[in-house]
Amino acid sequence: MSNLRERQKESRRRKILQAARKQLVANGFEATTIETIAEEAEVSAVTVYNYYGTKTGLLLALVSESDTLLLERMQELLETPSETIVDTFSAFAEVIRQHALSFLTKPVWRQVIAASIIEGDSQFGRSYAQLDRELARQLTKILEKLRDRGGLGADTNLDVLGDCLFQLQNARFLQFVSSDDMTNEAVDRYLREDMEALMAACPD
Known part of the structure; x- marks a missing residue:
């Protein structure tokens, strides 16, 4: 069960990073928000904050x-x-x-x-x-x-x-x-x- 949770966490991290990269390349740093990244990654903004804290963390x-x-x-x-x-x-x-x-x-x-x-x-x-x-x-x-x-x-x-x-x-x-x-x-x-x-x- 622990291994499954770790795989799920890693999958979420990967999705958030992919979404962040896509948003940053398409829209630039200023126009990109934690919320737009979360929407792209299909997770909550709270999840993004929990994993990376800020855009600088991303x-x-x-x-x-x-x-x-x-x-x-x-x-x-x-x-x-x-x-x-x-x-x-x-x-x-x-x-x-x-x-x-x-x-x-x-x-x-x-x-x-x-x-x-x-x-x-x-x-x-x-x-x-x-x-x-x-x-x-x-x-x-x-x-x-x-x-x-x-x-x-x-x-x-x-x-x-x-x-x-x-x-x-x-x-x-x-x-x-x-x-x-x-x-x-x-x-x-x-x-x-x-x-x-x-x-x-x-x-x-």
Whole structure:
């Protein structure tokens, strides 16, 4: 009986998250309410509040679900990194952008980022920061593969380099989602130019 209740709870959670994602993508954060999500999920608004508390709580749950899928895609990239650091970094950043837009819209990601800053000390903010740390670690692992194949110097501090490049990617991602007119091709060009400028500034 206990297992049945757990399955029913998980099914309700799944329906609420699917409804929230559908409503947010279709109507945006401001126009979406707990009540419209509840109606879409065919549950009561009280049930949604009991599971997630607020719209920000729902955003956290959606981002967490997105994180799991994104990290799986990073594993694929880890298995087959590109030949150069520029191509490797470009591919890493593109996976993040493509996944982000396949899951939520730019306006909703703006709300996610704003919430992560405003509520930095909350569960939402801490969870979002934890995702960043995990993605930076994934980039470090990818760079390690590249180093092992001779694409980076043997003495390269991969932890520092991985974190530095991830912060650069984050800045360009923020620029990307902040403008509805910013294309994937444009931000990729900027990142490649960033990398080429950094590499040109380094002595041989």
